[in-house]
Amino acid sequence: MPELGRAALIVCLGLAVYGVAAGTAGPWSRRRRLAESAENAILASFGATVVAAVVLLAALVRKDFSFVYVWEHTSVELPRSYTLSSFWGGQEGSLLLWLLILTGFSSVAVLLARRSARSLLAWTVPVLAGVIGFFSFMLVLVSSPFATQRAPAEGLGLNPSLQNPYMLAHPPMLYLGFVGLTIPFAFAMGALLARRSDELWIVVTRRWTLVAWAFLGFGQLLGAHWAYVEVGWGGYFAWDPVENAALMPWLAATAFLHSVMIQEKRGMLKIWNVLLVIGAFALALFGTFLTRSGILSSIHSFPESTIGPWFLGFIGVVVLASTALVLSRLPLLRARTRLESPISREASFLYNNLLLVAFCLTILWGVAYPILTEAVRGEPITVGPPYYNFFLKAFGLPLLLLMGIGPLIAWRRASLRGLGRTFAWPLAVAVGSGGALLALGAGSSILGLVGYTFCAFVLASIGFEFARGTQARRALAGGSWVLAFAQLVGRNRRRYGGYVVHAAIVLLAIGVIGSSAYDTTGEQRLRPGQSLAVGGYTLTYRGTTSERGANAVELRALVDVERNGEHLGVMRPGKNEYIAEQQVSNEAAIRPDRLNGEDLFLIAEQLRPGGPVFLKVLVKPLVNLIWVAGFVFLAGSLIALWPDAREQRRLAVRYGRAEALSRA
Amino acid sequence: MSLELLLGALLAVAAVVFVAAPFLRAVDPPRAAEPSEEQLVAAEERDRVLAELKELEFDHRTGKITDEDYRALVQPLRRRAADVLENGKPLPEQAPEPAREQHFSQSSLPSSRAHL
Numbered sequence: 001m002p003e004l005g006r007a008a009l010i011v012c013l014g015l016a017v018y019g020v021a022a023g024t025a026g027p028w029s030r031r032r033r034l035a036e037s038a039e040n041a042i043l044a045s046f047g048a049t050v051v052a053a054v055v056l057l058a059a060l061v062r063k064d065f066s067f068v069y070v071w072e073h074t075s076v077e078l079p080r081s082y083t084l085s086s087f088w089g090g091q092e093g094s095l096l097l098w099l100l101i102l103t104g105f106s107s108v109a110v111l112l113a114r115r116s117a118r119s120l121l122a123w124t125v126p127v128l129a130g131v132i133g134f135f136s137f138m139l140v141l142v143s144s145p146f147a148t149q150r151a152p153a154e155g156l157g158l159n160p161s162l163q164n165p166y167m168l169a170h171p172p173m174l175y176l177g178f179v180g181l182t183i184p185f186a187f188a189m190g191a192l193l194a195r196r197s198d199e200l201w202i203v204v205t206r207r208w209t210l211v212a213w214a215f216l217g218f219g220q221l222l223g224a225h226w227a228y229v230e231v232g233w234g235g236y237f238a239w240d241p242v243e244n245a246a247l248m249p250w251l252a253a254t255a256f257l258h259s260v261m262i263q264e265k266r267g268m269l270k271i272w273n274v275l276l277v278i279g280a281f282a283l284a285l286f287g288t289f290l291t292r293s294g295i296l297s298s299i300h301s302f303p304e305s306t307i308g309p310w311f312l313g314f315i316g317v318v319v320l321a322s323t324a325l326v327l328s329r330l331p332l333l334r335a336r337t338r339l340e341s342p343i344s345r346e347a348s349f350l351y352n353n354l355l356l357v358a359f360c361l362t363i364l365w366g367v368a369y370p371i372l373t374e375a376v377r378g379e380p381i382t383v384g385p386p387y388y389n390f391f392l393k394a395f396g397l398p399l400l401l402l403m404g405i406g407p408l409i410a411w412r413r414a415s416l417r418g419l420g421r422t423f424a425w426p427l428a429v430a431v432g433s434g435g436a437l438l439a440l441g442a443g444s445s446i447l448g449l450v451g452y453t454f455c456a457f458v459l460a461s462i463g464f465e466f467a468r469g470t471q472a473r474r475a476l477a478g479g480s481w482v483l484a485f486a487q488l489v490g491r492n493r494r495r496y497g498g499y500v501v502h503a504a505i506v507l508l509a510i511g512v513i514g515s516s517a518y519d520t521t522g523e524q525r526l527r528p529g530q531s532l533a534v535g536g537y538t539l540t541y542r543g544t545t546s547e548r549g550a551n552a553v554e555l556r557a558l559v560d561v562e563r564n565g566e567h568l569g570v571m572r573p574g575k576n577e578y579i580a581e582q583q584v585s586n587e588a589a590i591r592p593d594r595l596n597g598e599d600l601f602l603i604a605e606q607l608r609p610g611g612p613v614f615l616k617v618l619v620k621p622l623v624n625l626i627w628v629a630g631f632v633f634l635a636g637s638l639i640a641l642w643p644d645a646r647e648q649r650r651l652a653v654r655y656g657r658a659e660a661l662s663r664a
Numbered sequence: 665m666s667l668e669l670l671l672g673a674l675l676a677v678a679a680v681v682f683v684a685a686p687f688l689r690a691v692d693p694p695r696a697a698e699p700s701e702e703q704l705v706a707a708e709e710r711d712r713v714l715a716e717l718k719e720l721e722f723d724h725r726t727g728k729i730t731d732e733d734y735r736a737l738v739q740p741l742r743r744r745a746a747d748v749l750e751n752g753k754p755l756p757e758q759a760p761e762p763a764r765e766q767h768f769s770q771s772s773l774p775s776s777r778a779h780l
Contacts, residue, residue, distance in 0.1 A: 037684060
């Protein structure tokens with residue numbers, strides 16, 4: 001059915017072109033029907049993309065090798081469960097997934113805004129249609145997933161690294177994040193095109209931004225866990241260009257989520273917020289460009305292709321056009337108020353923004369530098385982890401500290417007496433924790449000790465925020481502590497959901513610091529029967545086993561693990577030899593200790609059946625808190641996202657649609 | 665014509681009909697009037713001032729603001745809130761000043777405590 005897939009994408013492209021033309025002409029000439037037909041074009045583009053996606057999925061499930069894409073990314077022996085991940089395992093399929101999510105999100109945004117922000121929607125539609133148009137153009141004319149050939153008997157198979165359950169969730173989550181950032185961008189541009197000075201676009205896109213940001217954040221953690229268990233080098237984040245590509249828009253979106261609160265509460269930072277939305281969207285496109293163009297070498301990226309210049313051109317158009325629009329609307333974006341004091345909640349948000357953006361820009365520079373040096377000198381100069389780690393410490397530690405300081409300071413301004421009262425307990429907890437950790441030997445890493453002291457401060461600050469808030473609520477409304485706590489959180493979900501997310505970041509920091517500043521490593525060539533002692537563990541190599549899996553030969557080293565004379569079990573690091581793909585993948589063995597969050601991580605290299613092994617051993621304290629942080633992050637995001645009926649009623653009154661809301 | 669091409673053509677026709685639907689109806693359904701941009705900005709300012717009052721009250725109750733700071737900050741905010749509520753237009757924001765005289769009774773404002 002390749003013709004149907006092609007036809008569906010051509011229809012989608014036609015609808016997008018119409019959406020741009022009618023979506024611009026409609027509000028320009030104040031012709032309501034024209035504007036509504038442009039909205040319908042967005043909805044119809046989703047239907048057309050669904051048809052194209054179903055055609056490709058059906059071909060993948062049937063292993064129809066007459067589709068070049070199916071032949072390149074599946075094989076007869078590929079397990080059915082990984083057929084789905086081969087949908088986005090290649091360039092053309094991943095672009096189709098982009099378009100599918102984009103048209104889906106755009107359609108939902110159009111349907112919701114029809115009820116709540118009709119006047120803003122009119123100018124938003126051509127922006128959405130423009131982005132849809134670019135991706136459908138790429139799929140129709142540059143990188144089609146529906147190219148055909150005479151069907152070979154066997155496919156080339158899927159990259160072994162992608163044959164992992166995490167690959168079923170990690171890429172779609174990142175795409176949901178990347179694509180989700182289109183919606184706030186489109187509404188911000190729509191507001192500027194309509195010359196609006198109100199903040200309706202922020203209200204309409206508040207949840208979209210949070211959803212995109214949460215998907216992007218959780219998707220990155222899933223990717224980190226995939227790298228940890230599958231890639232087998234013992235780490236979870238390597239400052240790979242494609243990992244950075246996902247981190248940069250997340251940092252920009254994080255900055256926006258904080259600074260937009262200042263605009264909502266104090267009417268400030270309007271220009272800054274629009275620029276952050278543009279930046280986050282442009283960085284999401286840049287991330288897609290990095291992965292799809294093959295311009296940089298990465299485990300995640302696709303082979304070099306012709307789509308790079310198109311992406312670069314589109315990013316250039318987006319950045320130039322949106323910046324020009326912002327400049328032309330500067331009078332509308334002037335703030336009505338000023339920062340009253342450098343010691344206030346809004347000031348702490350501003351410092352947080354500056355650090356986040358500075359960190360984001362240093363990463364961008366590190367990613368762009370090899371590309372620029374290759375363009376200028378003819379050979380790339382790679383920027384390695386030491387560069388990024390330096391800036392992670394330089395910006396990350398102050399950011400961590402600010403997470404604890406911000407909630408303790410009042411809006412507008414704070415006096416020294418007030419600060420002393422709110423800071424006393426968190427500071428005491430931090431100093432006490434730092435002292436205790438020093439006594440326990442954590443002073444072996446000064447930065448680690450400082451980081452943990454900051455973590456204690458932030459956790460104490462969050463704990464006291466919840467405690468003081470609950471106390472105040474109970475004093476006002478009475479009832480039990482539990483009821484007061486529930487009411488406190490329920491009445492201000494964004495704030496307390498945000499605090500839970502902050503707690504997740506602290507858990508992440510504890511895990512990262514523990515596993516990087518206090519880890520133990522060892523490596524040795526072992527013959528059967530020989531032992532190696534690392535970090536309190538004794539590891540004895542017993543020999544090898546070999547099994548035929550579904551689509552690979554699985555060779556494993558058998559390693560006995562003991563600690564303090566107690567036998568803890570047998571670990572099996574090794575490698576898989578994939579038959580159809582003719583590739584070998586490293587298969588690490590990991591033994592988590594649920595009591596202290598520590599992992600024993602084994603890598604078996606130079607392994608031959610019955611022969612010796614070169615065993616690498618890593619003991620990573622507290623690393624499992626990183627994965628726990630993912631679930632806490634998700635819980636905090638859900639609390640912040642959960643609809644608040646009181647808030648909805650207030651907004652309905654504000655935007656004059658109480659009647660419409662009561663009918664809905 | 666193959667089945668695939670026929671399905672593709674049907675998809676295109678369906679898309680055209682769906683997009684043209686607004687032009688095909690005889691009468692446009694009534695649409696609720698939306699507030700003007702000026703009204704929206706005023707409503708946003710009203711909500712912002714009331715939210716600031718709530719925040720101030722909350723910060724005071726949780727001990728982040730001393731009694732002196734609270735008194736100095738609450739007066740100009742109340743003036744702004746009263747102006748927004750009575751006239752629908754906000755006054756330009758002023759820096760907080762020491763309390764001198766209350767121009768209106770506290771009961772004339774919506775209770776911010778109820779939202780705590």
